[in-house]
Amino acid sequence: MPVKVCAVTIDQAVCKQCGICVAFCPKDVLVADKEGQVEVAYLEECSGCLMCELLCPELAINVDIAE
Amino acid sequence: MGKVTVISGNEACVEGALAAGVRFFAGYPITPSTPIAEGMSRRLPPIGGKFIQMEDEIASMNCIIGASLAGLKVLGATSGPGFSLKEESFGVAMLMEVPCTVIDVMRVGPSTGMATMPAQGDIMAARWGTHGDHPVIALAPSSVRECFELTVKAVNLAERFRTLVFVLTDAILASLLERVEIPDSVETVNRPRPTVPPAQYKPYQITPDGVPPMADFGAGYHWYASSNMHDERGFLATDQHAVAWTLAQRLRDKILKHKDEVTFYSTEWMDDAEVVVYAFGSTARSARAAVKMARAKGIKAGFVKTQTIWPFPEELVSKIAEKARTIVVPEMNMGQMVEKVREVVCGRAKVVSVARVDGILIPPAEILEAIK
Amino acid sequence: MAKVAIKKTSEIRAEYYRPNSFPTIWCPGCGIGNVVASMVRAIDTVGLKHDDTVVVTGIGCSGIIYNYLNFDAYHGIHGRAIPVAVGLKLANPRLNVIVPMGDGDSSAIGGNHLIHAARRNIDITAIVVNNSTYGNTGGQFSPLTPTGSITTTSPFGNIENSFDLCELAKGAGATYVARGATYYSRQMIDLIANGIRHKGFSLIEVISQCPVQYGRRNKLPTAVDLLKWQKENTVSVTRAKTMSPEELKGKFIIGELVNIEAPDQEYTARYERLIEKARSGGKS
Ligand code: SF4
Ligand code: SF4
Ligand code: SF4
Numbered sequence: 001m002p003v004k005v006c007a008v009t010i011d012q013a014v015c016k017q018c019g020i021c022v023a024f025c026p027k028d029v030l031v032a033d034k035e036g037q038v039e040v041a042y043l044e045e046c047s048g049c050l051m052c053e054l055l056c057p058e059l060a061i062n063v064d065i066a067e
Numbered sequence: 068m069g070k071v072t073v074i075s076g077n078e079a080c081v082e083g084a085l086a087a088g089v090r091f092f093a094g095y096p097i098t099p100s101t102p103i104a105e106g107m108s109r110r111l112p113p114i115g116g117k118f119i120q121m122e123d124e125i126a127s128m129n130c131i132i133g134a135s136l137a138g139l140k141v142l143g144a145t146s147g148p149g150f151s152l153k154e155e156s157f158g159v160a161m162l163m164e165v166p167c168t169v170i171d172v173m174r175v176g177p178s179t180g181m182a183t184m185p186a187q188g189d190i191m192a193a194r195w196g197t198h199g200d201h202p203v204i205a206l207a208p209s210s211v212r213e214c215f216e217l218t219v220k221a222v223n224l225a226e227r228f229r230t231l232v233f234v235l236t237d238a239i240l241a242s243l244l245e246r247v248e249i250p251d252s253v254e255t256v257n258r259p260r261p262t263v264p265p266a267q268y269k270p271y272q273i274t275p276d277g278v279p280p281m282a283d284f285g286a287g288y289h290w291y292a293s294s295n296m297h298d299e300r301g302f303l304a305t306d307q308h309a310v311a312w313t314l315a316q317r318l319r320d321k322i323l324k325h326k327d328e329v330t331f332y333s334t335e336w337m338d339d340a341e342v343v344v345y346a347f348g349s350t351a352r353s354a355r356a357a358v359k360m361a362r363a364k365g366i367k368a369g370f371v372k373t374q375t376i377w378p379f380p381e382e383l384v385s386k387i388a389e390k391a392r393t394i395v396v397p398e399m400n401m402g403q404m405v406e407k408v409r410e411v412v413c414g415r416a417k418v419v420s421v422a423r424v425d426g427i428l429i430p431p432a433e434i435l436e437a438i439k
Numbered sequence: 440m441a442k443v444a445i446k447k448t449s450e451i452r453a454e455y456y457r458p459n460s461f462p463t464i465w466c467p468g469c470g471i472g473n474v475v476a477s478m479v480r481a482i483d484t485v486g487l488k489h490d491d492t493v494v495v496t497g498i499g500c501s502g503i504i505y506n507y508l509n510f511d512a513y514h515g516i517h518g519r520a521i522p523v524a525v526g527l528k529l530a531n532p533r534l535n536v537i538v539p540m541g542d543g544d545s546s547a548i549g550g551n552h553l554i555h556a557a558r559r560n561i562d563i564t565a566i567v568v569n570n571s572t573y574g575n576t577g578g579q580f581s582p583l584t585p586t587g588s589i590t591t592t593s594p595f596g597n598i599e600n601s602f603d604l605c606e607l608a609k610g611a612g613a614t615y616v617a618r619g620a621t622y623y624s625r626q627m628i629d630l631i632a633n634g635i636r637h638k639g640f641s642l643i644e645v646i647s648q649c650p651v652q653y654g655r656r657n658k659l660p661t662a663v664d665l666l667k668w669q670k671e672n673t674v675s676v677t678r679a680k681t682m683s684p685e686e687l688k689g690k691f692i693i694g695e696l697v698n699i700e701a702p703d704q705e706y707t708a709r710y711e712r713l714i715e716k717a718r719s720g721g722k723s
Contacts, residue, residue, distance in 0.1 A: 018468030057472030133526025
């Protein structure tokens with residue numbers, strides 16, 4: 001059953017720009033800019049798999065899924 | 068009414084610990100302290116206490132630190148090599164302020180030395196064995212009865228000051244059998260526990276008497292016990308010079324400002340004494356005999372037996388130095404205590420060292436020679 | 440394996456971490472943050488009471504784990520977390536004692552304590568963050584560093600064999616042994632949760648990433664490289680059964696390796712019986 005993802009939020013104050021979330025998002029939703037700052041570029045592609053949220057060592061990502 | 072019984076110094080330590088409320092013991096077999104562990108393994112379970120034989124000395128010390136954090140009164144016992152092995156962990160108990168009592172049954176060292184032979188060579192190891200600066204309380208009994216009494220006192224002081232306390236016995240006392248009366252109950256002390264709600268609790272609070280209240284792990288206070296320099300909340304202060312300095316001073320002061328509570332000694336024939344024998348532990352037995360012999364010969368000899376090794380009873384020694392011409396310090400080591408005596412006396416009296424490390428109790432005649 | 444219900448990260452942070460815990464002290468991409476998060480999620484999944492849960496750590500980068508969590512926590516000296524945990528558990532068996540350690544802490548200086556806690560089968564949960572190095576002291580080889588690795592104390596390549604820590608724990612008598620990897624976070628949460636639930640000594644080894652002190656020297660310079668390496672070099676317990684020893688060489692088997700249910704053989708349970716026996720005059 002497909003889920004509806006309302007938001008992927010990155011706590012930029014906490015993010016260490018390690019690149020893990022960007023590299024392992026299966027849908028390439030996240031991209032890093034030249035400075036390494038992570039942006040949610042293609043929210044509409046997000047499957048809500050939570051890979052990014054669970055792999056972030058700094059607990060900087062929240063994926064909001066509508067029930 | 069107490070119970071009169073004939074027991075060894077090791078057994079008296081067991082009885083003292085139990086009377087003081089010790090309910091947890093972790094240890095490792097080592098001569099000559101092993102009978103303390105054996106006694107605990109027999110006595111603790113029937114009263115719901117816990118004994119565990121650990122895989123080594125270091126584990127034993129860390130294990131009692133854990134049990135003390137859970138709220139129990141704890142005891143460890145060891146001898147020479149084991150004492151050396153535990154040294155790093157002693158520093159943990161001191162810096163973290165975890166009440167622990169450790170009995171060191173001193174034997175000839177260094178290294179394996181003479182495993183079954185008495186010595187008093189761990190005086191400085193008790194004071195400075197662990198790295199860094201730290202307070203220390205060390206008591207030394209000289210009879211089986213004192214093994215009982217000072218173990219009770221040690222456990223009480225550990226709780227009172229949230230610290231590590233040593234009882235330094237030796238291989239003579241360990242197996243010496245004497246008649247003692249074990250009282251039905253003794254005065255006991257419990258560590259200060261917090262009276263504030265968890266949100267306001269500071270495990271290393273700077274209190275007027277220097278001893279912060281201690282919550283048991285599992286009591287809902289959610290605090291950190293840290294081996295790092297820490298602030299009042301127990302949070303890391305590894306880069307905060309002022310916080311570290313405040314902590315180091317408080318640790319020192321909480322003991323030194325209460326020296327009257329930790330200084331125990333007795334004196335005899337001191338009124339007109341010109342030569343004073345300052346002794347501790349088993350050696351005090353010979354020393355007292357020597358002073359008696361000297362008195363019989365008409366020599367104005369006096370006797371001071373100190374039960375407190377650390378903190379060093381400076382005021383006491385200073386007072387002796389003001390009156391006496393000569394101070395004799397017998398000890399079963401190469402002269403550890405005498406160094407401290409010399410430092411305090413500072414030329415005011417002649418200080419004579421009677422020191423040997425051959426596993427033999429210094430005979431009274433040898434001390435008498437020094438008195439003459 | 441049962442699917443873990445995932446609580447929101449913001450809730451996990453609020454419930455279990457101290458305020459201002461983030462950013463943590465660890466290097467960007469360091470796997471310790473992953474292990475702590477999984478440990479906390481496992482605690483949450485099992486539903487442990489805050490007040491009854493104690494975290495005991497040693498020294499090293501993993502030693503700092505305690506510093507972010509709002510549990511009673513202990514940060515002691517190098518290698519001695521387990522005996523402290525044993526003391527806490529035996530003194531108060533009601534406590535849930537969780538012991539996260541590094542590979543050096545648990546397998547070198549503290550290795551003796553690990554095997555003896557396993558042998559006693561005392562109910563504590565040991566979590567070993569295995570990132571193949573002593574990160575905190577600048578990247579020396581540990582007993583878990585793969586042979587051939589370049590570290591600051593094996594500049595020509597590590598000639599020592601490494602332990603299989605899980606096999607060691609199993610041999611010593613641990614009744615729950617599992618290996619996970621930070622890349623497989625859901626599985627890691629499951630494995631830790633099962634270790635916590637298990638009544639007896641549990642060891643969960645987690646293959647983790649230290650990009651700064653290990654990866655960088657071994658042609659895996661980023662956390663991403665190390666996580667990809669994990670994907671390529673781990674095989675599940677089920678798949679491992681179909682593989683030959685040759686094929687398994689250099690691979691890490693992940694999943695539950697030992698799970699023996701025998702709660703009455705747990706050390707504190709045995710101790711309670713010992714007390715009963717002692718109270719009745721030594722007769723059982
Ligand atoms: S995984 Fe976390 S810390 Fe790393 S880049 Fe993404 S948001 Fe930042
Ligand atoms: S939830 Fe999955 S798909 Fe969505 S951004 Fe995160 S990793 Fe990508
Ligand atoms: S040195 Fe390695 S283990 Fe330590 S914090 Fe950095 S990445 Fe993590």
